[in-house]
Amino acid sequence: MQPKYNNAKTTFKFYIFVKKTLVGKILIKADTRRWKSLKLCEIWQYRNLLINLTIRDIKVLYAQTKLGLLWSFIQAMTAGIIIFFFFGWLIKIPIPNKIPYIVYAYPGMMAWYFFSMIISQAGTSLQQSQQVIKKVYFPRLILPLSKSIVGIVDFIIWFLFYIIILLVYQHPLSIKVVLLPVGILLNVITGLSVAIWLSALTVKFRDFYHIIPYLVGFGLFVTPVFFPTAMVPDGYHFLVYLNPMAGVISFIRWCLLDVEISVYYLFGIIPTVFLFISGLFYFRKIEGIMSDII
């Protein structure tokens, strides 16, 4: 017997999911639910693609260069030199605990660079892969995810350079460095929470494409990267606590240098978690029509 179907013009109240049952049957239904299920397990099914895309991006990044990955190291070094001369030597920003300036500021730059990589790369990842999105099916979330994993490679290279700085200054590394992976994870989640929103919004409204440079450029100055939080006037500390990246940077400094960290940074997690989860839902909402509007 033929199942009943609704004429296109009469009904739009159809449910909406793609389900794979045990016999390998796929159901595709029109979906007009407001909140679509996130289908995170599908990303696991496509983990192979995630790995391959990440490897591709790393290979392609420095394809046809003689220096290859060394370029990442050169970038890390340049940032170190700028921090040392401009902020440490010319401006002379005071640092607690008599820690040398570059030793204090560099982890902040490291985390911020990672964050900005994620939002600029992952945020535009869908735009860059238009052709593939129009022709192949896979969970689109893989694209921003793979871009953030590529960022981790850069982060590790920056960290290696930081070790060199520590050796030069003969500054001890805190034992809490074992918690650094947690810091990296927090950094990725914070970056993704913004990047997922941005990438989905960019598909629909190209305006957001132009917002990314502002976020990266101006965000640097409202985040305690080059200065310690103590420099912020007393009444405005809550603003710093609400900035998710301030928390991440302080946590990474705490891991590496064992400087004090304020409990209030926990409040910064709330906007991050909210952004991250709502971003996932918004992304899913756009995903179904992505290939039509991109």
Next chain:
Amino acid sequence: MEDYAVRVTGLSKKYSLSKNQIGIPFKDRINLLFNKNNYSKNNNDEFYALKDINFEIKRGEAVGIIGLNGAGKSTLLKILSRITEPTTGLIEINGTVASVLEVGMGFHPDLTGRENVFLNGSMMRIPKKEIEKNFNEIVDFAGVKKFIDVPIKHYSSGMYVRLAFSVVAHVDADILLFDEVLAVGDIAFQFKCAQKIKQIINQKKTMLIVSHNMNDIQHLCSSVICLDDGEMFAHDNTSVIHKYYENSLAKSDKKNNVAKKIEFKNIYEKEWKEYKDKGPGNNEFRVIKIYAVNEKTNNNEIFCSDDSIGIVVDFELFVDNPVFDFCIYLSSFGFYFLSSIYSLAPKSENKYLKAGIYKTKLIFKENFFNESIINIGFSVSGDDNKVIWSDSDVLTIKINLNERKKIYLDGFHQNVSPLMPDQEWLTYSINTEKKETKLNERE
């Protein structure tokens, strides 16, 4: 498991025609804030790429999807491969799906051939082990063994396409969707592709093929789905292709759109006025007129497959014994070339031809054509066999199938070729070698 591979019910896909498909424009949104009830969505903005499609495809069937540009073929495949979501409707698919909407999708120019094979494979969710197992076969099939570790941007376009197709052809999925990707590479590779596809069909895999090449569809598919303006008007065996062509071409005439150039209006006669200057030929001879005539009824407008059909060329010779030659080309639907017939005869006898007006006739005997639209081309050559004038589409005649044959062939009529020469089957019994039966006379 159920016996169908794909079942589609009530499928529709709606697009918005507004500029960037982002729903209500900003200006209207502001208006909406102030007077809530005044905004009504303009229905003209909506466009149905697919309207209420229903069909069922059995396991192991190869189905062609045909239709003019914009009929919704690609949208259908996109929905089946889950790239875009349907607006309404339900699709049930039994088994895994691999879709190829474009050859070489997701190939990255900076990666080597080897890396791209694995990347492309993982996009189609083929396990890494399986690609490793088939890797040599894929590379051999594409014939790029020597270059497999070279970045793909240095490949020639042929190598690129061959490698891409080769990955696809080795996917082990139950249901394969192809969107105009069959004809890639050179002739030799196309032949290989066709054989590979046949092999896949023999493995009882289900296949949906979008193609504009009716030959491919006829050879590979057991049935076709015809789409027109988002609506499905036939799901039948491949013999409907003729009907489909007539319908869709008649329609494109009406709509006055791009396809109008290929009009299939019957043209039974072509006459050159002022032929003495402008007719095909040179200063030794000129063609006056070419026309088709039904030899049986002397009618020159209705042709039936069991009439003998004459193509008559009137021409004038201005000198005695000129050297010249005519050629009649046959093609169907304007582009499938069938054959060319040279009139070497006038040359061999032209010593007897004095200046004057002549008529020469090429006769197709009874039961040569099938029901079809035949385009007759004509070319004229003079000395040294150099072509002086040629046009591949001078006359267009429609051949009807005679009623008797129609009844006889109905049912198992799969022959959609434009020619159906009536040949004889003779059956002998080997023991006696005397008894003969003509199969054609079996009624």
